[in-house]
Amino acid sequence: MSVPFALLGLLEREPSHGYDLKRDYDAYFGRGKPLPFGQVYATLGRLARDGLVVAAEAEPGAGPDRKRYVITGQGVTEVEAWLTEPVEAEPHLQTVLFVKVVLALMLGRSAERYLDTQRGAHLRRMRELTELKRTGSLVDALLADHGLFHLEADLRWIDMTAARLSSLAEVVRP
């Protein structure tokens, strides 16, 4: 999901210790659901294994918390790609959409372009569901309606967020 990319994006901003990453993740994206330390280090381990981050030498007073993580060139490329790709349009996406917008602003990338791409992906899915309503049974139509209303809610959120990008940028940029 979005946790590995969120940590990777935070590391693109600046090299960090696991503790700092957890603190920043919880502040920006946690929203009442803090990231467990175990998940932070397990994720960093996987990112290091995949060559997306490197762990610098452990600092004095060693322990996992003393390692400083640095994003690699490949890691930056992965963040860049992830921030421009629309998510498959389905209900209950708010976390991923939110993380992408905040990270894009934090890293000085175009959140507006991402939102447009996502808007296009949502509308394409809505077109498919509308066609299903036209050609399918009443049961199909009711199920399609459920999807349509949720996608529409996402789109309203996208519109509101697009209108507030400059204010949001002031909040998330140090």
Next chain:
Amino acid sequence: MTAAGLPAGPGRRGCLIEALDIVRSFGQTPALRGASVSVAAGEMLAIMGPSGSGKSTLLHCLSGILIPETGEIWFDGSRVDTMPETARSTLRRQRFGFVFQFGQLVPELTAEENVALPLLLGGIRRAQALQDARAWFGRLGLDGLEQRRSGELSGGQAQRVALARGLVTRPEVLFADEPTGSLDSLTGEQVMNLLAAAARDQGTAVVLVTHEPRVAAYADREVVVRDGKVTSLSPDRVVS
């Protein structure tokens, strides 16, 4: 010469109607600041955008109701923005249809006279015009309402009458500005189903202005107007 009696221009391959870099202001307030968009024959395009973004102004420029200060409007190989008003009026009457948010039926006329109005204005004799108009009542689920006046119709019925009026001349382009904006969800859906089906059946291109994603989802393609410019929404790929 084109059907509207206009000299043929160079045209744009693949486009029936096109706006190129148009600028339009109202007093000191810019509404469009270099907007470009094109629509193919038979295509249904949704123009979306927040209130005040310029989407209705774009529709009015595409349909020859407003003239941009700079930029070009082309329709079927003819330059629209440089036509004399009489030629644009002929173009609108003969080759375009219109549906607006609040139906805008003529209250003194019956429903069938409202539908027949574009035909009558185009010189079709009354009996023929009314006969053509009546054919639309069954098609749009309006049977039995031919003699009603607009005050005696529900919102959904009035909007379907307005839709019939917009399509009765079999226009090449139907311009629809928030056609479901005054209707509840279910009635709006009925109107959009009818609009999309009728336009598809007769190969009419539709330029649909809406702020509602559920309405835009009936279109083949959508663009967003933001700060007077047009942004296309076409994801290259979708990932999970």
